[in-house]
Amino acid sequence: MSYKEEPGLDKQFNAEEIEKRCDAYWSANEIYKYDATQSRDNSFVIDTPPPTASGSLHIGHIFSYTQTDIIARYQRMQGKSVFYPIGWDDNGLPTERRVQNYYNIACNPKIPYDQTFKPVHIDNDKNERREISRKNFIEACETLIAEDEKIFENVFRRIGHSYDWNLTYSTISPTSIKISQASFLDLYQKGKVVAVEAPIMWDVTFKSAVSQAEVEDKEMEGFFHDIRFSVKDSNETFIIATTRPELLASCLAIVAHPDDERYKHLFGKTAIVPLFDIPVPIVPSEHAEKDKGTGIMMVCTFGDAADVTWWKKSGLPIKQIIGLDGKIMNITYGEGVFNTLNKEEAQKNFNQIIGLPAHIAKKKVAEMLKEQGFLIGEPKKIVHPVKFYEKGNLPLEFVSSRQWFVKLMDMKDEMLSAGRKIKWLPSYMQHRYETWTEGLNQDWCISRQRYFGVPFPVWYKVDANGNIDYSQVILPSKDRLPIDPMADAPNGYTEAQRNQPNGFVGDPDVMDTWATSSLTPQIAMAMAPKGSNLSLPFDIRPQAHDIIRTWAFYTIAKSLMHENTIPWHKTLISGFILDPDRKKMSKSKGNVVTPMNLIEAHSADAVRYWAAKAKLGVDTAFDEKMMQQGRKLIVKIYNASKFVFMIVGNSASADYAQNISAALDKSWLKKLADTVNSARRSFENYDYALALDSIETRFWDFCDNYVEIVKKRAYSEDNASAIATLKLSLDTFVKLFAPFCPFITEEVYQARPWKQPSDISVHKELWTSLDILQTVSAKDSLLYDTISAVSAEIRKQKTFENKSQKNPVLSLVVKAGEQAISCLKANDSDLINVGNIADHGITYQVAPELCVEKIMLDQNFVPEKKKVG
């Protein structure tokens, strides 16, 4: 496919046309296709973050993903075969929630599959959510993510990200499920993943287990209740201050610090829990602090993580009173673990809270305590941090349940040393990884009681009595993956034996979404063409800093467990986009600017320019001014190119280097060569922002100075050197800017009169082709620097005297170092041209510093236009 019908540049710059033209051309010619025949050494392999397919892309995505694209494009122009996949993270809770709202449906696994059901988008429906089967629900999820992903793709194409779209993956695809399930089987075999019945953090809204990484603290209002406990066979009482009175019924013990003089004498005695008359031991424990509350506290199952720790050591049974729905369970006193000294009274009181949600039960218990005289004074308001699931809106509960865990606690040291083998950019981001790893206090709970995710490839045997025997795990062979144990029967069984005595049941849970996301390198590799030389570690993992503890951490963990290596050599951590008021941008504020609007308003290259200006890891305030600046640069590139084309005219020869002979041209090219070197150095350090800075500065220098100086000579007969230099300069800038502004550079590249049939795309060009600058340029840029400086002084003087730039200069004195003077004397024709200086008008003097004096302008000069007026 050819690039454009009409050759050359249009009179007017039209960003949208150029963007669409480029996208079509790149895709038709597979410019960004990964070349699987290249060796690993000659490849650059990227573990791209798959954005969550939950509606729309945020401007923050454009920001950080563009930074990666710039790096990918630079590496491609270094001759590397760039492995640059893109994926969609579409499994898990975010998708489920979006689907529920979008179609106003809810999943009920008990309902049978309805073949005729078609999900329809329903806006603002007040009706109750329609309940559908698990299979229908999953199909609805698949329908919506397909739509969302199309929109994402359009935005990424429009902004010019150079993904190889053949490598697109989705985390819910059969391939991803297969890889994720194979990972599970591998870890199971290695003893790294185990199912245990244990207290876990439970979100009551989503009715699912969550992991430590998904938990965040929220500052919550709470109340300290001072409750009087009595001591068995004694008149003594003591006061406990608690924020969780509803847990009284699950109290296991009373603890105080071993050295606490106030309570020492109570150790070994038995306390009586009010309302329920439960006898519990009073014991010393280090984890009680003397100066918190009243210094003495109750241990319940479970108020917090400390209770869990204490309970584990105690060997006491669990008294679970909060159910998985977050409500108080129906409990009969005097049965099982629920002992009491007064069965009737305990039951009467407990009956008052059965079925209530925990936060309402709390109030009810407080009332009862008050009525019966156990509450001292009024509850005291406090604000304290409470653990929440990051997406939940009710506090987490600790409940005991059977879940799958990946054993991480025994590999913390290994994780830390792996983290040190990876280069973190910026380096301080490694601290976050280290603190998180050091602070890890539980294994990774990977089972979720949800629907849209990767199922556990696990069945359990059902015994002769119809009871599930969790110790009898049935696993599929790897060649059966992907598998859904809720739909497929294990080998040796038939579907008819499901849920039957001596039959089997499938594990109904799905995996934590991170259990799959942590395999993005493996998933991406699965998308590569056959015969690829890919392997871990990859070169880079770009990602944002908020998911260091999840995505980065889990990917490193899985890579170590499966392949015994780090997953990538470097990780590039991007910053956030902040509101202009420096708050984290959020949709809820309603001030969201969508990426597409910005692209339309400023052009894709301009939006990219804004992203390219920010350094890695730095949170940046959103600023449209920066896009306007980018737009100016792009228009300038367009116009400068048009001008060069005009001067160059029909000189279509691409073999220009040998014509470069003028001293000024060589001196300018030295300047340009230095810029190439410094930009290359910056890029090698992944400092694309610094590279852009130096390129941009040199480009404006080119426009403002070199082009002005050489203009007259370029129009003259003796213009071969000037024309060759303009060509070489423009070719150079187009390549230098290509990673940042892929559209305008491609447009100019394709429009060059000296374009050769072998010139496919600027994005296939090599930076090594810029080495020609080194051979044709002068040893130094002294001549160019001097002429630029002198002409700037002349320009200044003309402006100061309100004269036209064409106004002749009768005479001036140039003072400069010996070398500069001799160099200038021999090559002053360009200076005379640009300043319009009279013959023999320049007086040269050797001086320590460059200085221009006594500029005499021709006061009789009248610009042409003013003659008319």
Added chain:
RNA sequence: GGGUGUGUAGCUCAGCUGGUUAGAGCGCUACGUUCACAUCGUAGAGGUCACAAGUUCAAGUCUUGUCACACCUACCA
């Protein structure tokens, strides 16, 4: 409580391993230009480089301390 980062012109930010009178863009003021330029140029106003002490011939840049903000992490009866 522990830790990391940030604090430079009205705004958004550069300033790499310490080196001459601290920079850019935008904004503002004044003037000019319309030449490839949905422009550009020149000049001006505007900074005690958060604060304090120290090291050094020399500190925005290094050290220590203080303050403010952001974030990470822990605790959370």
